Amino acid sequence: MTWTDEELVARSISGDADSFNELILRWERPIYALAYRTIGREEDARDVCQETFLRAFRALPGFRGQAKFSSWLYRIALNLCRDWVRRERRAPVVQPPEDADLLELAAAAEPSEPIEDLVARKDLARLVERAMEALPEEQRTAIVLKEYHGLTFQEIADLIGCPLSTVKTRLYQGLSVLRRELAKNQSSKL
Amino acid sequence: MSDLLCGYRGDREAMLMAYLYEEIGAAEKAEFDAHLATCARCRVELSSFGAVRKQLAQWAPPAFAHWNKASSGEAGSALAHWSSTTDDGRRTTSHGSWWREIPAWAQVAAAALFIGVSAGIANLDVRYDGSGLHVRTGWSRGPGNPANPANRENLANLVSPVNPANLVTRTDLAALERQLRNEFRMTSSSASPVMARAAAADGDVMRRARALVDESERRQQRELALRVAELVRDVNAQRQADLRKIDQNLGIIENRTGVEVLKNRQTLDLLLQRVSLRQ
Numbered sequence: 090m091t092w093t094d095e096e097l098v099a100r101s102i103s104g105d106a107d108s109f110n111e112l113i114l115r116w117e118r119p120i121y122a123l124a125y126r127t128i129g130r131e132e133d134a135r136d137v138c139q140e141t142f143l144r145a146f147r148a149l150p151g152f153r154g155q156a157k158f159s160s161w162l163y164r165i166a167l168n169l170c171r172d173w174v175r176r177e178r179r180a181p182v183v184q185p186p187e188d189a190d191l192l193e194l195a196a197a198a199e200p201s202e203p204i205e206d207l208v209a210r211k212d213l214a215r216l217v218e219r220a221m222e223a224l225p226e227e228q229r230t231a232i233v234l235k236e237y238h239g240l241t242f243q244e245i246a247d248l249i250g251c252p253l254s255t256v257k258t259r260l261y262q263g264l265s266v267l268r269r270e271l272a273k274n275q276s277s278k279l
Numbered sequence: 280m281s282d283l284l285c286g287y288r289g290d291r292e293a294m295l296m297a298y299l300y301e302e303i304g305a306a307e308k309a310e311f312d313a314h315l316a317t318c319a320r321c322r323v324e325l326s327s328f329g330a331v332r333k334q335l336a337q338w339a340p341p342a343f344a345h346w347n348k349a350s351s352g353e354a355g356s357a358l359a360h361w362s363s364t365t366d367d368g369r370r371t372t373s374h375g376s377w378w379r380e381i382p383a384w385a386q387v388a389a390a391a392l393f394i395g396v397s398a399g400i401a402n403l404d405v406r407y408d409g410s411g412l413h414v415r416t417g418w419s420r421g422p423g424n425p426a427n428p429a430n431r432e433n434l435a436n437l438v439s440p441v442n443p444a445n446l447v448t449r450t451d452l453a454a455l456e457r458q459l460r461n462e463f464r465m466t467s468s469s470a471s472p473v474m475a476r477a478a479a480a481d482g483d484v485m486r487r488a489r490a491l492v493d494e495s496e497r498r499q500q501r502e503l504a505l506r507v508a509e510l511v512r513d514v515n516a517q518r519q520a521d522l523r524k525i526d527q528n529l530g531i532i533e534n535r536t537g538v539e540v541l542k543n544r545q546t547l548d549l550l551l552q553r554v555s556l557r558q
Contacts, residue, residue, distance in 0.1 A: 210337060216334070218338060241302060254290070257297065267331050
């Protein structure tokens, strides 16, 4: 039987540690991805992810279910990311990916797919990373939550604590910057 | 794009986003569809945003390795593992040797007792004769080997009857032996599980180290594959550029050769004409 997040939260509050571990397994990847795309450092993203669940665990008795558990987790993670950026006193750094999926892609790709295509895809991912660097933090957060986590405008607004129209404006501005940066990077690459 | 005119009345940016992400009511969508049919600027912008979104989809975070993989791999260990993290983010380690769990004063006392007892037992000499029980340890012996007759005489002079009040009885020795045996038994029995834990911890460390090494090797392989792929791409590009250059050079040479041939032919024709005129 698959428990809902809310059921697992209720069981965790009543002392069932396995239920909270289930929540961790369910949400650690999205939280890690959110942290990585927000701060751009793999190790720090892992730390943020871990700290997010620790804080959630400690604060669980106070969780009243006024928001979805996932939104609550996202908020904790985003606050930690913001703290990280302030602590580091610099803009988030997006590292080049570790080329982690190149061989996996190669293994998964059709034998007829040339390696050049794989490299091209990898290059594109790097271009996206560089373009994301150019975004102000609030625009990047809006883009990440929308594009990679599929949150609705309203959910993003609730999470960040801003009006719905602001979310749309940030998305529009962010996409405009990305369009410009991607075009610039692609032309400089040629 | 901005030089195109858009006559949309309303929050154009918000509507574009709502349309792009399909968070829009049916009536609003129909209305904006009608606008799009007449507005090139909005069509172009929507299309470009769509292209940006496709590119964004190519960006994936590095592979996620579950924390538990390095240890037990069970869900139940995640919380326990994380619970060992201190408030300031430092992780406490459980890899210390078992003996670190014993207080320092106890370790010192045990060591002193062990050394003392060992040294004493090593040179213990118990004799029972008419004058009573004689017990001597290594400390009370004189120098030299007692087996040597010369030393034996010296020893005889040195040995004096022991005061019966200070004599150690067999019962005392038996009690001492029992006590020592008990202590050794307790020490070994308490050490066993702790040592087993230590062995398990070492095994855990080895597993983690092996996982790190494996991961490092995988990264290097990936890096190598990427570099090789880039090299292949560069070599191909260079080869094509060289071929193009060779083609161009060949064309130039052909042209020059053609021109030379033409000139020679013209010269030959001229000579032939002159020769024919003289004749």
